[in-house]
Amino acid sequence: MTAFELDWSRSAGRRRLLLIFLVLAPTFIACGTMASILPSRGGSPLEIVLLAVFAVLFAWISVGFWTALMGFFLLLQRRNRYSVSNVCEGLGFSIENPHARTAVLIPIYNEDVKRVFAGLKTVYDSLAATGSLDRFDFFVLSDTTDPDVWVQEEEGWHRFCTEQDAFGRVFYRKRRSNAKRKSGNVADFCRRWGKNYRYMIVFDADSIMAGRTMVRMVQMMEARPDIGILQTPPAGVNRETLLARAQQFANRVYGPMFAAGLHFWQLGDAQYWGHNAIIRVEPFIRHCELPRLPGKGPLGGDILSHDFVESALMRRAGYGVWLAYDLDGSYEETPPTLLDELKRDRRWCQGNLQHLRLIFSRGFFPAHRALFLNGILSYGSALLWLAFLLISSAQAVAEVYLEPVYFLDTKTLFPQWPVWRPHWALALLGSTAVLLFLPKFFSYALALLRDPAARLYGGRLRLACGILLEVALSTLLAPVRMLHHSVFILSTILGKNVGWPTQSRDDRGTPWADAVDVHWWGTILGILWGALVYLTNPSFFWWISPIILSLVLSIPLSVLTSRASLGKAFRRAGFFTTPEETEPPLELRELAKTLQEEAPYSPLPLSPRQGFLRAVTDPCVHALHTSLLLRYKKGAPAREEARQALVEKALRSGPDSLSSKEKMTLLNDPFHLAELHRRVWELEDDKQAARWGLSQPSVD
Amino acid sequence: MTGLPKNIPADTHQERAAWRTSRDRVLLYLRGLDLPPFEDLDLAAASLRACGACEEPAAEGLGSPSPAEAMESLFNLLEEQRPEGLLGMRRIPSCPSLNRGVMVAEPMDRVPWKTAFVRWMRRWRRELFAREGAR
Numbered sequence: 001m002t003a004f005e006l007d008w009s010r011s012a013g014r015r016r017l018l019l020i021f022l023v024l025a026p027t028f029i030a031c032g033t034m035a036s037i038l039p040s041r042g043g044s045p046l047e048i049v050l051l052a053v054f055a056v057l058f059a060w061i062s063v064g065f066w067t068a069l070m071g072f073f074l075l076l077q078r079r080n081r082y083s084v085s086n087v088c089e090g091l092g093f094s095i096e097n098p099h100a101r102t103a104v105l106i107p108i109y110n111e112d113v114k115r116v117f118a119g120l121k122t123v124y125d126s127l128a129a130t131g132s133l134d135r136f137d138f139f140v141l142s143d144t145t146d147p148d149v150w151v152q153e154e155e156g157w158h159r160f161c162t163e164q165d166a167f168g169r170v171f172y173r174k175r176r177s178n179a180k181r182k183s184g185n186v187a188d189f190c191r192r193w194g195k196n197y198r199y200m201i202v203f204d205a206d207s208i209m210a211g212r213t214m215v216r217m218v219q220m221m222e223a224r225p226d227i228g229i230l231q232t233p234p235a236g237v238n239r240e241t242l243l244a245r246a247q248q249f250a251n252r253v254y255g256p257m258f259a260a261g262l263h264f265w266q267l268g269d270a271q272y273w274g275h276n277a278i279i280r281v282e283p284f285i286r287h288c289e290l291p292r293l294p295g296k297g298p299l300g301g302d303i304l305s306h307d308f309v310e311s312a313l314m315r316r317a318g319y320g321v322w323l324a325y326d327l328d329g330s331y332e333e334t335p336p337t338l339l340d341e342l343k344r345d346r347r348w349c350q351g352n353l354q355h356l357r358l359i360f361s362r363g364f365f366p367a368h369r370a371l372f373l374n375g376i377l378s379y380g381s382a383l384l385w386l387a388f389l390l391i392s393s394a395q396a397v398a399e400v401y402l403e404p405v406y407f408l409d410t411k412t413l414f415p416q417w418p419v420w421r422p423h424w425a426l427a428l429l430g431s432t433a434v435l436l437f438l439p440k441f442f443s444y445a446l447a448l449l450r451d452p453a454a455r456l457y458g459g460r461l462r463l464a465c466g467i468l469l470e471v472a473l474s475t476l477l478a479p480v481r482m483l484h485h486s487v488f489i490l491s492t493i494l495g496k497n498v499g500w501p502t503q504s505r506d507d508r509g510t511p512w513a514d515a516v517d518v519h520w521w522g523t524i525l526g527i528l529w530g531a532l533v534y535l536t537n538p539s540f541f542w543w544i545s546p547i548i549l550s551l552v553l554s555i556p557l558s559v560l561t562s563r564a565s566l567g568k569a570f571r572r573a574g575f576f577t578t579p580e581e582t583e584p585p586l587e588l589r590e591l592a593k594t595l596q597e598e599a600p601y602s603p604l605p606l607s608p609r610q611g612f613l614r615a616v617t618d619p620c621v622h623a624l625h626t627s628l629l630l631r632y633k634k635g636a637p638a639r640e641e642a643r644q645a646l647v648e649k650a651l652r653s654g655p656d657s658l659s660s661k662e663k664m665t666l667l668n669d670p671f672h673l674a675e676l677h678r679r680v681w682e683l684e685d686d687k688q689a690a691r692w693g694l695s696q697p698s699v700d
Numbered sequence: 701m702t703g704l705p706k707n708i709p710a711d712t713h714q715e716r717a718a719w720r721t722s723r724d725r726v727l728l729y730l731r732g733l734d735l736p737p738f739e740d741l742d743l744a745a746a747s748l749r750a751c752g753a754c755e756e757p758a759a760e761g762l763g764s765p766s767p768a769e770a771m772e773s774l775f776n777l778l779e780e781q782r783p784e785g786l787l788g789m790r791r792i793p794s795c796p797s798l799n800r801g802v803m804v805a806e807p808m809d810r811v812p813w814k815t816a817f818v819r820w821m822r823r824w825r826r827e828l829f830a831r832e833g834a835r
Binding site: 137139154157158168171172173187190191192193194195196285287289290291313358360361362602603604618619620624627628629678681682683684686689694 | 721771792794804
């Protein structure tokens with residue numbers, strides 16, 4: 001261990017002790033206050049459970065508060081001696097060592113192809129502008145299962161390479177089996193070509209990074225061979241729906257402070273978030289392959305939240321995992337609607353709960369065990385909040401129906417009067433509110449300290465209004481999220497597995513029918529819960545009314561927050577403005593420009609989205625697709641016969657008669673696809689030919 | 701529907717319609733290939749002639765090939781001539797050459813969580829109280 005590593009690990013230890021003290025001390029005080037508010041002073045079994053849940057929740061929100069506060073003070077300092085970016089002082093934007101080659105990995109799974117290649121073009125051009133493009137190669141790693149999207153991806157790759165003369169620098173690989181999902185996709189790259197590269201920068205399908213940022217990351221890794229993974233904090237951009245714009249705003253205003261706070265106490269034990277990060281390939285290959293968890297059910301099998309585990313494995317191997325909190329030029333897109341967010345959270349929830357299996361594994365550093373716990377609590381806290389609220393309601397209802405106990409078992413001279421101390425309850429509520437909302441005030445102060453006019457946020461007043469609106473919106477949505485996260489946890493524990501749904505990355509909005517389908521039971525629960533409490537204990541009703549109101553309004557909330565028109569109206573009014581909207585960086589401007597470009601000319605009346613049809617009919621697309629297939633060997637006679645039957649079925653009944661799986665089978669077989677192509681073009685019947693986009697059926 | 705003059709016999713109507721379908725099919729395919737200027741037109745003419753289309757239709761009927769015949773003729777011609785820049789005649793390398801390595805999962809306590817928890821507690825107790833236990 002070098003002197004610097006010893007230095008930072010000691011500092012990290014001291015900082016974590018400080019954090020533990022700052023979290024635990026107020027939690028004890030708050031629990032004492034809470035116990036004194038309760039009718040039996042925390043003496044009844046129900047109150048003991050209530051206090052235990054309260055303690056965990058209070059400690060949980062305290063961690064967030066103190067992290068934010070630490071970040072606030074760290075950002076006030078001019079220089080941080082542990083900042084990874086210190087090593088880049090005085091360096092230009094070139095990578096001297098020709099062996100420091102980096103692969104940029106873009107794992108995709110049924111994504112919007114146009115957006116993927118527009119993002120690739122943006123990053124490619126941005127890197128070219130730094131003059132260091134020759135140190136980077138790009139890999140589009142497809143796990144796509146949709147036949148139409150697969151063909152589109154091939155077309156997109158070929159067009160990009162032709163236009164940019166990027167053959168030999170930008171590669172496309174389609175996996176037949178998407179074992180282990182994204183982590184398996186990246187591992188497959190590592191096995192095939194990992195040895196050719198010293199570093200890899202992992203993207204998400206919607207990630208954008210500035211070329212300068214990527215060069216800086218490589219420079220940092222070159223200067224610090226002790227770092228295994230370097231994570232950047234991506235800023236949310238490019239969304240127009242109200243929900244996403246509020247999240248982009250929150251991410252931009254509060255994010256830097258929380259990132260700095262995380263850096264303060266994590267130092268070299270930070271987390272990898274799965275994308276927008278650079279990884280040292282050699283130790284990653286040696287130490288970070290994920291095992292399958294034994295057993296069946298949701299907590300067994302492939303590890304879903306692979307990133308946390310990979311960072312813990314990298315750290316276990318002796319390499320640091322750092323967060324470059326002060327590095328900008330890293331962007332991602334947030335889920336556009338509440339339903340999309342919940343769909344993503346369902347997967348993340350199961351992934352985080354799987355970490356229960358790893359939390360006691362040998363060799364992990366305590367910080368990473370704590371981070372596993374943190375991930376579990378991200379969703380577990382929802383269930384605890386729900387339990388806390390339900391127990392409180394049960395206590396309030398019981399209070400009405402049960403006779404107070406004036407004389408306990410022990411002999412006393414005076415009766416035990418139930419005492420209600422509203423000022424104590426208000427103090428407790430106030431302190432909880434401080435923990436939740438004071439960091440937002442710190443963020444405001446930080447923004448004004450950097451730019452007193454807050455010009456990039458639309459001005460001081462709009463920034464303040466934006467924060468208030470964001471607080472209101474997140475308060476309204478919090479109970480809905482709580483309820484769904486609780487259900488996710490319960491369904492995971494009960495053994496319901498989650499699939500791998502495609503993520504929606506556009507601003508289409510949620511239809512009312514979809515919102516009703518997802519939120520109807522939450523609305524009914526809210527109405528019943530509210531009615532029961534109001535009828536039995538009206539004074540308690542007002543304490544939980546924000547929760548009830550949110551649940552009752554969950555359907556319109558879900559629909560309205562998914563509307564791009566509403567998001568744009570807020571934008572026009574200057575609310576939720578982010579610096580990336582006020583002064584868009586070159587990369588985001590280029591991305592927007594590329595997305596505006598029209599689809600290339602095609603003489604056939606087929607939409608670019610009809611990938612399978614194009615692979616069969618369009619001669620160029622067909623030729624490209626068959627040329628890209630790996631060396632194909634004919635299979636057993638039975639398999640060949642089955643495929644021949646598919647060709648006959650397609651010709652007889654048209655492309656719509658084929659299922660997605662059958663289309664994939666044909667696309668994977670160049671011989672039968674070529675036969676289908678040839679026979680489609682030889683079709684005599686106009687109507688049959690029209691099904692394949694060859695001609696219009698004649699009108700009789 | 702065909703737009704032909706009324707005085708042409710029915711057989712000729714059908715033949716001209718078939719000719720048009722074949723011609724359009726061949727031209728559409730060649731448009732789809734996006735070949736260099738005139739090369740596509742030359743190929744279209746050559747393929748239609750090769751499958752027996754007559755240049756003087758008024759004399760002995762149109763001699764029009766069916767779309768299947770016309771396309772077969774075109775496919776054969778493309779196979780023979782292999783126009784430059786045409787995809788599909790060779791495999792396009794979309795990935796670099798393989799440089800295989802292995803990536804194997806390191807041992808991890810892959811035991812049920814309850815067992816893992818008990819073992820972890822024992823290990824933790826041993827490490828924490830080892831000295832006292834030795835006494």
